[in-house]
Amino acid sequence: MSSTLTIFAAAGMLALTVPGSAFATNGFLRIDGVVHNHPLGCYEVAQLSTVLNFTDVPVRVHNVPGCQGNVVQIIPPGLATQVPGTHSILVKDPFTP
Incomplete structure (x- = not known):
């Protein structure tokens, strides 16, 4: 019985130590x-x-390209827009600044 409790305790601690960056955004991005x-x-x-x-x-x-240079536009959630060529789109981890 005590070994079962130890396993559950270890699993619980592991679940609490997962960093925020392990999570991606919710939803999807559609490009063309x-x-x-x-x-x-x-x-x-x-x-x-x-x-x-x-x-x-x-x-x-x-x-x-490469998500370098200046940010020329921000596309809010739920919006569609046209983006000129030779640009790049950066989707950041929602848990990092």
Whole structure:
């Protein structure tokens, strides 16, 4: 019985130590019909693209590939917009600043 309690206690502690960055966004991002479920990170936009943000966080549009350069647009959750080519889109972890 005590070994069972030890296992449950260890599992409970492990569940409490999972860092926030292990979680991606809720929802999906659609870029020209390609769906990215629970997106996180940088996505390239090689041409004039339609971007639908169905996540729970705003996404940032950068003016150069690689999510470098300046943020030229922010797409709020639930909004669709057209993004010019040679841009990139950054979806940040909702638990990091």
